[in-house]
Amino acid sequence: MPGTVLVGTQWGDEGKGKVTDFLAPNYDYVVRFQGGNNAGHTVIHGKTKLALHLIPSGIIHDDVVSVIGNGVVVDPRVLIQEMSELEAQGIDCSGLKISGNAHVIMPYHLLLDGASERRLGDNKIGTTKRGIGPCYQDKYERCGIRVQDLVDEKIFREKLEAVVPLKNDILMKVYGFEAYELPTVEEILDEYLALARVIAPHVVDASPLLNDALREGKDILFEGAQATQLDIDHGTYPFVTSSNCTAGGACTGTGVGPTKIDRVLGIAKAYMTRVGSGPFPTELFDEDGEKLGTVGHEFGVTTGRKRRCGWYDAVIIKYAADVNGLTDIALTKLDVLSCMETIKICVAYEADGVRYETVPGSQTAFHHAKPVYEEMPGWNCDITGCKTFDELPQAAKDYVARLEELAGVRISIITVGPDRDQTILNGWEL
Ligand code: GDP
Numbered sequence: 001m002p003g004t005v006l007v008g009t010q011w012g013d014e015g016k017g018k019v020t021d022f023l024a025p026n027y028d029y030v031v032r033f034q035g036g037n038n039a040g041h042t043v044i045h046g047k048t049k050l051a052l053h054l055i056p057s058g059i060i061h062d063d064v065v066s067v068i069g070n071g072v073v074v075d076p077r078v079l080i081q082e083m084s085e086l087e088a089q090g091i092d093c094s095g096l097k098i099s100g101n102a103h104v105i106m107p108y109h110l111l112l113d114g115a116s117e118r119r120l121g122d123n124k125i126g127t128t129k130r131g132i133g134p135c136y137q138d139k140y141e142r143c144g145i146r147v148q149d150l151v152d153e154k155i156f157r158e159k160l161e162a163v164v165p166l167k168n169d170i171l172m173k174v175y176g177f178e179a180y181e182l183p184t185v186e187e188i189l190d191e192y193l194a195l196a197r198v199i200a201p202h203v204v205d206a207s208p209l210l211n212d213a214l215r216e217g218k219d220i221l222f223e224g225a226q227a228t229q230l231d232i233d234h235g236t237y238p239f240v241t242s243s244n245c246t247a248g249g250a251c252t253g254t255g256v257g258p259t260k261i262d263r264v265l266g267i268a269k270a271y272m273t274r275v276g277s278g279p280f281p282t283e284l285f286d287e288d289g290e291k292l293g294t295v296g297h298e299f300g301v302t303t304g305r306k307r308r309c310g311w312y313d314a315v316i317i318k319y320a321a322d323v324n325g326l327t328d329i330a331l332t333k334l335d336v337l338s339c340m341e342t343i344k345i346c347v348a349y350e351a352d353g354v355r356y357e358t359v360p361g362s363q364t365a366f367h368h369a370k371p372v373y374e375e376m377p378g379w380n381c382d383i384t385g386c387k388t389f390d391e392l393p394q395a396a397k398d399y400v401a402r403l404e405e406l407a408g409v410r411i412s413i414i415t416v417g418p419d420r421d422q423t424i425l426n427g428w429e430l
């Protein structure tokens with residue numbers, strides 16, 4: 001099983017952190033390949049709930065090497081803060097490896113993210129304001145600063161001297177900032193060179209490192225952040241993030257070829273949630289939506305925002321199965337549905353008089369999509385202690401079987417609570 005890619009199938013927060021942490025002991029490496037600290041991955045470590053934003057969720061396992069790949073955007077302030085918080089919990093981060101090709105989030109990226117959202121007003125994307133979009137924008141404009149530049153004082157200064165006047169010009173002329181509000185090249189250098197000294201020992205050439213590991217027969221788990229519907233190409237554009245969160249991103253974001261990947265595990269919550277703006281056909285605005293949010297503790301790990309909640313959307317999961325080439329699904333938070341008398345599954349949409357069995361190619365149609373539901377009886381009992389599929393009540397088994405049928409992909413992992421041991425293996429081979 002050389003390479004397994006783990007991706008979100010919905011709009012994020014499906015429980016990728018929990019499943020990564022559960023699977024990590026069976027891998028030699030856990031690698032983040034895209035996104036940045038817009039992610040918030042929860043891992044329960046003993047009695048402590050850890051929120052990981054940049055560091056791979058395998059970090060708490062001593063025998064697992066954690067790698068931040070070239071496709072990630074790294075805010076050095078956040079990285080160092082996260083490392084020190086983990087160290088304070090007794091988690092050793094000394095072996096963390098960071099690709100020299102990863103791009104660095106700079107202070108002007110944070111300012112641009114906030115300013116652009118303010119300017120969009122009611123049309124805002126609802127970003128996490130962590131500078132993610134502006135950093136990727138510079139990557140593609142080829143004026144970005146990479147981790148390898150950060151740790152080379154001469155190059156770092158040269159690149160900053162070229163880019164800071166341009167960014168400050170935009171911030172002043174387009175967004176109305178005053179010069180005194182904007183950091184100068186010297187101020188940035190002062191702060192970032194100190195950060196660079198902490199990061200320098202972790203910088204590696206990640207692609208050869210991972211390919212050598214694969215040649216030695218090691219196993220790699222690629223930990224996706226965000227999710228299929230937030231993917232820059234395949235999501236609900238423009239209400240998406242700025243990276244490829246789908247499985248292909250694992251190759252471009254690490255420098256490992258697709259022939260090295262033999263399993264793609266899609267994480268799907270047993271209902272849907274979304275943070276930020278954008279279409280969400282099964283969103284609930286009633287008591288059921290409130291109930292899912294309360295019972296499921298649906299508040300963002302990164303921004304604390306309340307997540308929008310709705311019924312499971314099988315059309316979206318089928319789409320995720322195709323776009324990612326899923327071999328398996330991990331169905332998470334099944335226990336939260338124990339609070340429902342009746343459970344709905346969206347099996348198709350109707351938009352402007354047309355029925356869609358698949359996600360419409362037109363975003364206009366998707367914005368108009370009304371869910372077509374199928375109903376199933378709930379089970380109304382506590383399932384958080386179930387250890388095997390057979391122990392689940394019949395109605396829960398039927399629900400899983402129906403979702404499996406609709407996705408056309410086996411549901412080989414089921415989670416019934418946030419703890420590591422609240423995980424049912426249903427065909428997944430460790
Ligand atoms: P991620 O971004 O995909 O890693 O997911 P988040 O960590 O943002 O959100 C998932 C939340 O659900 C976290 O608070 C987890 O502790 C919690 N969680 C994960 N799996 C389960 C589960 O099976 N049941 C319940 N009740 N909570 C879960």
Ligand code: IMO
Nearest residue numbers: 012013038039040126127128225226241275276
């Ligand atoms: P994890 O990895 C949920 C959403 C934001 C916003 C959009 C763009 O924890 O699942 P960005 O700051 O990336 O430019 O914001 O993407 N978003 C997430 N939603 N979970 C995440 O990560 C997210 N990362 C970004 O809310 O709608």
Ligand code: MG
Nearest residue numbers: 013040041301
């Ligand atoms: Mg999250």
